[in-house]
Amino acid sequence: MSRSTSVDIRDRKQSEVQLRKAKAALESVVRERTLELQATVLQLRREQEFTQVVVENVSDGVVACDAEGRLKLFNRAAREWHGCDPREVPPELWATLYDLYEADGITPLATERIPLLRAFQGESVRQAGMAIAAQGQETRYILASGDPLFDAAGQKIGAVVAMHDITERRKSEAALRQSEAQLRQRTQELEAALKELQRTQSQLVQSEKMSSLGQLVAGVAHEINNPVNFIYGNLAHANAYIQDLLNLVWLYQQHYPNPVPAVQQEIQHVDLDFLLADLPKLLSSMRVGAERIQKIVASLRTFSRMDEAECKAVDIHEGIDSTLMILQNCLKAKGDRPEIQVNKHYGILPLVECYAGQLNQVFMNILANAIDALEESYALGRWNPNMLPSLGDRPIDSPSGPMITIQTEQVSPSSIAIRIVDNGIGMSAAVQQRLFDPFFTTKPVGKGTGMGLSISYQIITERHQGTLRCCSEVGQGTEFMIQIPVIQIPVSQ
Ligand SMILES: Nc1ncnc2c1ncn2[C@@H]1O[C@H](COP(=O)(O)OP(=O)(O)O)[C@@H](O)[C@H]1O
Ligand SMILES: [Mg+2]
Structure with a gap:
């Protein structure tokens, strides 16, 4: 084996060892990373689950x-x-x-x-x-x-x-709205009931007043009636006796033209000629006076039928006249204010079935209002030469003076109409609208109660099944028209 070959083998072994080491290191890193990753995934899953649970469980x-x-x-x-x-x-x-x-x-x-x-x-x-x-x-x-x-x-x-x-909120809102509406309705009902009560109350007071006025008038009429009849009845006898006495005086004068001085003196003293001429006039004016008292008494009696409860056929004109009689004093001239002229245009009317006393009350209310309206017109300068008329900017027609015209007619076989017209202050449209409302008045406290026309309206429409209408123009005057049936058909109450 050469030297170089043995070096080669050593080297390779060394590299193999290194490789193994590197692999082991890598493997451990991968293991570590995997563990880390697993932990992260778990963490992520937990967080996702948490978010999901939260989203699942919110009430929205x-x-x-x-x-x-x-x-x-x-x-x-x-x-x-x-x-x-x-x-x-x-x-x-x-x-x-x-x-x-x-x-x-x-x-x-x-x-x-x-x-x-x-x-x-x-x-x-x-x-x-x-x-x-x-x-x-x-x-x-x-x-x-x-x-x-x-x-x-x-x-x-x-x-x-x-x-x-918001279903529940809507429900409770609706319930609230409904109970509010109920409350409102209940309040309205109560208000209406209160108004009705006030109306009935003041009507009671008014009819109580009218009925005691009726009783008073009836009492006075009765008290006056006896002595007046007494006077009137005796006037005829007085007249006869006086005629007898005058005849006797005349006879004396014929037979004793020259009486004793004492008688002559007395003849001069009493102014016998004047006395003889005046006595019959005096007697006749006494009769006229007594007759007038009798008429007044009759009017008072007619008027005081007020409290008669039953429905009877009566002469409407008698009712109007008796009311005018009661109001006579208010019609007279006062201070500078000229007398209020009353023009009657009475048509031919049948007897009319009605509650006469109540109807008289209506005439009374309407006529009293007409007088007030004329007085007010006068206070504003009308019919007064010393004051300039000042009824707004309207040109004022100047009829002769304050006037009330009463016209009656039979408008159909079954009904009659009564018109009461004045040339007084008149009314604006706003006043006309509320005219028949209980307690509506334009008059100062103490003078107006605002009940006159509302009661009249009720008497005409409910009690007599008729109509009561008004027509008026500011500064020109006012007309009230009553229309009622001639015969009352009973209504079940
Ligand atoms: N003839 C009239 N002319 C002008 N206004 C009138 C006339 N009649 C009624 N009125 C008006 O109608 C209102 C209501 O009348 P009424 O019910 O009789 O009550 P009152 O006379 O107590 O005021 C009066 O206050 C007045 O303003
Ligand atoms: Mg009145």
């Missing part, structure tokens, strides 16, 4: 898709609400499993409006309301918010949407 629904738009995530809440896991069902079958609606729960949700699709297309969706109706389940109302997803390099990798269930 979470859904996500990948860069190709494939559904990748559909957590438990989302599955429950949809009644399925759409990842396991081909997309063409989804519509058989659940329906999506707009927030109203009625309008079907168009595909392009589905939040995950909108997010996938790049939109940032915030609180989009919608409803999910899964087969055999209660409809769930949700608010969905979502965004597209990008990786660190800015590459789109999908989209995610979180859904919040």
